[in-house]
Amino acid sequence: ARPTRILGIDTSCDDTGVGVVELAPDGGIRVLANRVWSQTIHASYGGVMPELASREHVERIDAVTGDALAEAGLTVEDVDVVAATSGPGLVGALLVGLMYGKGLAQALGVPFYAAHHLEGHIFAAASEAELRPPYLALVVSGGHTHLFDVPREGEYVLVGATRDDAAGEAFDKIARLAGLGYPGGPAISEAAQRGDPEAVPFKEPLKGQKGFDFSFSGLKTAALLAHRAGARPEDLAAGFERAAVSFLLKTTLRAAQAHGRDTVVVSGGVAANRALREAFAASPVRAVFPGQGLNTDNGAMIALAGAAALRAGRPPSPLSEGAVAYAP
Ligand code: KG4
Numbered sequence: 001a002r003p004t005r006i007l008g009i010d011t012s013c014d015d016t017g018v019g020v021v022e023l024a025p026d027g028g029i030r031v032l033a034n035r036v037w038s039q040t041i042h043a044s045y046g047g048v049m050p051e052l053a054s055r056e057h058v059e060r061i062d063a064v065t066g067d068a069l070a071e072a073g074l075t076v077e078d079v080d081v082v083a084a085t086s087g088p089g090l091v092g093a094l095l096v097g098l099m100y101g102k103g104l105a106q107a108l109g110v111p112f113y114a115a116h117h118l119e120g121h122i123f124a125a126a127s128e129a130e131l132r133p134p135y136l137a138l139v140v141s142g143g144h145t146h147l148f149d150v151p152r153e154g155e156y157v158l159v160g161a162t163r164d165d166a167a168g169e170a171f172d173k174i175a176r177l178a179g180l181g182y183p184g185g186p187a188i189s190e191a192a193q194r195g196d197p198e199a200v201p202f203k204e205p206l207k208g209q210k211g212f213d214f215s216f217s218g219l220k221t222a223a224l225l226a227h228r229a230g231a232r233p234e235d236l237a238a239g240f241e242r243a244a245v246s247f248l249l250k251t252t253l254r255a256a257q258a259h260g261r262d263t264v265v266v267s268g269g270v271a272a273n274r275a276l277r278e279a280f281a282a283s284p285v286r287a288v289f290p291g292q293g294l295n296t297d298n299g300a301m302i303a304l305a306g307a308a309a310l311r312a313g314r315p316p317s318p319l320s321e322g323a324v325a326y327a328p
């Protein structure tokens, strides 16, 4: 039997992502292609403009799909399964990829899977590492800071989440405040290397909590006050990055211990952060990160989620499945 080729599409926010993965008869999964068109139109607004994002997806989706197929060395007729993100995300943006994916599946006469964006982020790390549950999963992106316990394939128990901003959102907002540019994650990370992490004091958020929640508003306020008091941007970046990384690590390690897990998947855009990777790598848990190009939003992670659904024998999604802003 030849491998099954799965095309995955993600248009949940401001990246038009299409990827192709291959599911071998023995259950092995391999990424064949991963193409992302990152919209730059939002940079001048300092944040994503939903209506502009939708329009850009409409203009780009066909070309990005063609590029992904070419990278995989396939033609559209070789696609056996189509998967697309149905949520959570910006509804107008989601609809573009979802409708395109459904249309493609129907035209080809192949099964269609609606995928959960966060499950995609988790599979971006888990699939390639051939990791099977149980494990803990920390999803840290521009829209999410969620900690899940994954006892079995396809089962996600939320054990903690942010009470205010997402981790990536805090990186973006503090970068904007300090005039370091957008998106803020890479800008903070770069500036932090030139800064003194001791120069600006940042208190540990939610200190003493029994649960596993996150909060970034206190760090944001501390950054704002220090900025007004004349702190250097690189010092702000260094202090904030160190505080955010240590908070994410400590909370996750406590949760891992409480749930008896020794493996942690760390994924989402912020998982690209070098300081975060180093901190987890030096910790007592086995930390699994997504491979190159799979941290931030992309289509391959959705194809990986589709491959996992297929491998687990889940039935395809009905074509009536709609886009949802807040998926449970
Ligand atoms: O997963 P993603 O592409 O989109 C969402 O689903 O939200 O994550 C984007 C977020 C942005 O907030 C960006 O600033 C952050 O990931 N990010 C980083 C780094 N690279 C991207 N944050 C910290 N360090 C980085 N190197």
Ligand code: ZN
Residues within 6 Å of the ligand: 117, 121, 141, 142, 268, 269, 296, 297
């Ligand atoms: Zn994401």
